[in-house]
Amino acid sequence: MRLVFAGTPEVAVPALDALLASGRHEVAAVVTRPDAPAGRGRRLVASPVAARAEEAGIEVLKPVRPRDPEFLERLERIAPDCCPVVAYGALLPRAALDIPARGWVNLHFSLLPAWRGAAPVQHAVMAGDEITGATTFLIEEGLDSGPVYGTVTEEIRPTDTSGDLLTRLAFAGAGLLAATMDGIEDGTLKAVPQPADGISLAPKVAVEDARVDWHTPALRVDRVVRGCTPAPGAWTTFRGERLKIVQATPVPGITDLAPGQLSAGKNTVYVGTGSHAVELLWVQAQGKKPMRAADWARGARIAAGETVGA
Secondary structure, eight states: OEEEEEEOSGGGHHHHHHHHTOSSOEEEEEEOOOOEEETTTTEEEOOHHHHHHHHTTOEEEOOSSTTOHHHHHHHHHHOOSBEEEESOOSOOOHHHHTSSTTOEEEEESSOTTTTBSSOHHHHHHHHTOSEEEEEEEEOOSSSSOSOEEEEEEEEOOTTOOHHHHHHHHHHHHHHHHHHHHHHHHHTOOOOBOOOSSSOOBOOOOOTGGGBOOTTSOHHHHHHHHHHTTTTTOOEEEETTEEEEEEEEEEETTOOOSOBTBEEEOSSOEEEBOSSSEEEEEEEEETTSOOEEHHHHHHHHTOOTTOBOOO
């Protein structure tokens, strides 16, 4: 088939690579978000998908809005049979959805209908799910509600961050998306409607959602830290300033600390929760680089009874 691939972040690059490596399909163009400011100089930088496409010599389209007439006209001239999508980052209007004869097929990083929305991996980790996966489905105007072509499953490991899990899903999902394109072309795949039950929503995780509540059990604290790593980053406050929790682990044997109470030893830093303690392993103080929690505690000279959190 003649394809136009839509995607923006690094997590979409493995899928683009899988399609480029396919001997059956032609990636005629790529659609991605416009260049965005990055780094200290805030200079405009192309998305990872745009950079990969340019490296491969593929036309790159960067509409400010997918409903822009110039973009729609160009897409019609390219005349794709199908448009595979991975984390493009913008809503597609009906005018765009109607152009490819076989529609737009999205690779979503959950087992739909679970975790429809922008942050399925983060929510799966924070909810304590043991299994997740990736799904290919035909895009409709509803939120991740279209009929499903295929799925792959992936175990959520006890120490997985959302970044760890998303990396594995990106590569497993790339194979699924390529196989889905094959099945659509040869007619062996038919999209099946999603079940009406089991729907859960995964909206974008805001910075305030990543604030650690030390009154919740240690298991919940652990899930929030892992689910919000690397973005937006779990955090708390210490002496009135924000302290990012980069890595922590529950310590069931320590139960004598009040929620938020710190206990700093020579090589350890513990914090009380609503159940047992967690050990802070890596933290990042405001304006500083990430560091081992024990080094941070020595520099801060934590006093007896000091706390983190409000």
